Structure formats: C-alpha cells, structure tokens
Amino acid sequence: MTMTEMPAEGASPVLDVRGLTKSFHMHHLGQRLDPFRDVSFAVGQGEFLLLRGPNGVGKSTLLRTIFRTCLPESGAVIFASRRGAVDLARAADVDVALLRRDEIGFVTQFLVARPRVAAEDIVAEPLRRLGRPASEALEEARHWLSAFGVKRDLWRAYPTTFSGGEQQKVNLARALILPPRLLLLDEPTASLDAGARAALVARLAELKHAGVAMIGVFHHPGDVETLIDRVIDLGRKEVSDVAV
Numbered sequence: 001m002t003m004t005e006m007p008a009e010g011a012s013p014v015l016d017v018r019g020l021t022k023s024f025h026m027h028h029l030g031q032r033l034d035p036f037r038d039v040s041f042a043v044g045q046g047e048f049l050l051l052r053g054p055n056g057v058g059k060s061t062l063l064r065t066i067f068r069t070c071l072p073e074s075g076a077v078i079f080a081s082r083r084g085a086v087d088l089a090r091a092a093d094v095d096v097a098l099l100r101r102d103e104i105g106f107v108t109q110f111l112v113a114r115p116r117v118a119a120e121d122i123v124a125e126p127l128r129r130l131g132r133p134a135s136e137a138l139e140e141a142r143h144w145l146s147a148f149g150v151k152r153d154l155w156r157a158y159p160t161t162f163s164g165g166e167q168q169k170v171n172l173a174r175a176l177i178l179p180p181r182l183l184l185l186d187e188p189t190a191s192l193d194a195g196a197r198a199a200l201v202a203r204l205a206e207l208k209h210a211g212v213a214m215i216g217v218f219h220h221p222g223d224v225e226t227l228i229d230r231v232i233d234l235g236r237k238e239v240s241d242v243a244v
C-alpha cells in the first residue's frame, strides 16, 4: 500500500512517519511480501489516529515497526522524545529500550506475565520506578485493577494463571497507569467485557485530554468513535483522511 497522510493543522507532531516500507522475506518459499509501502503520516499531541483495513493488510506490522519490534526496509519513524527527535528505525537498541520504558506505550492483546509476580506488583511497577512510595504505588495499582474489573481476590495472585480477559485487564492497568507520550494500541478491546471496555475508553479519553498521541487498531472502532480524530486506511491506495 502506498499512501501519504498529512499532519493535522496546528498540531505539533509527536510522531512523523516518512515513506515507511516493510517487507517480509520468506526464504523457504522464495517469496517476498510487502505489507505496506511508502506510508507517511504524522500524529500530534492529544490526537487519536485509527489504523484500519482488512485482515492481513499490515496494521499490526505497522505498529510493530513504529515500536521497533520490526525493522523497516526504508523510511523513517521520527519520534519527538522529551530529549529530542530520534529516528526509531535507526536508534540504538539501548535508546529504544529507554523510550519504551519512559515514553512509548504499546498495548496488545497479550500480556507477557512474569512468573511469581503478583498482578498488583506488575501494575505498580511503573510508579515504583519513578520513585513513588511503595504503599502509594500499590494503592494506585489497586485503583486501576478495580477500575478495569479485576476481582479483588486476584490482586495478590500471579496472572500466569488468569483467563485471557483477566490478563488483558492487568495489561491495560499497567500500560495506562502513567501517561506515555505516544501510545500504540493493537486491538486492546479484543477479549474485554463491556465494563472493561467502558473503563478503557474512559481512560483513553483522559490520556487524550492529557496530550497523549495515540495510534490504534480496533476491529470494532465503534468502541472508541468519540476519540478518533483521523483514520488511516491501509486497504486503500489513495490518501485517506477521513473526517470523523
């Protein structure tokens, strides 16, 4: 897919994606697959950009390329970090790791649960790292676990044994406890019940208001329709700037 999306007028871009192209080389088949070619767009503070298109078009791959889980063939991913602009496609691994810790959040459907770490400790960790007193961090972690509907009996338990939906709630509580500068969302509502979906939308609205730039993939965008500012359609060849 080839497309160009202009930044919203007046918004200062947090992320500027320029001419991004990604290919997968399937050596065992002697084939190359290009999920997207020459994609350009920018996202400003407090903007919510919906990424859409049919299954397999490259939405998750684009998010993973921005997060630097994938490397692009060409193009740049300029992130205006708090310490200056950095091209995520070329930054050193150590810098990418720091940005992921402090400035770029990524919520997927999957929690990477760690053995023998309680749900409330997983959620409190970002606050503790900032130096918040342990009791205060724990109190806030419990607030978010409760907001997302994780039962009180599970707060001290290890999420490795949780159901898919329960794991996702822990995942969200941890990822959204602090406002990142850029938030990437890959189908975060996939395994959530109605109560948790409502809590998620309310938290995303707060984060948007706080200036967090967001790029999200939602198979049911009705959940977040009040938040969407612009749409990038990877399934279309032409520029897609859908007013919402």
Ligand SMILES: Nc1ncnc2c1ncn2[C@@H]1O[C@H](COP(=O)(O)OP(=O)(O)OP(=O)(O)O)[C@@H](O)[C@H]1O
Binding pocket: 024, 025, 026, 033, 035, 053, 054, 055, 056, 057, 058, 059, 060, 061, 062
């Ligand atoms: N590591 C990989 N190696 C080879 N091909 C891959 C790899 N990762 C993804 N793909 C392929 O790239 C294409 C885009 O996949 P991607 O997961 O980004 O699609 P998507 O738009 O998010 O789909 P869905 O809506 O089904 O989640 C698919 O055809 C997929 O098979």
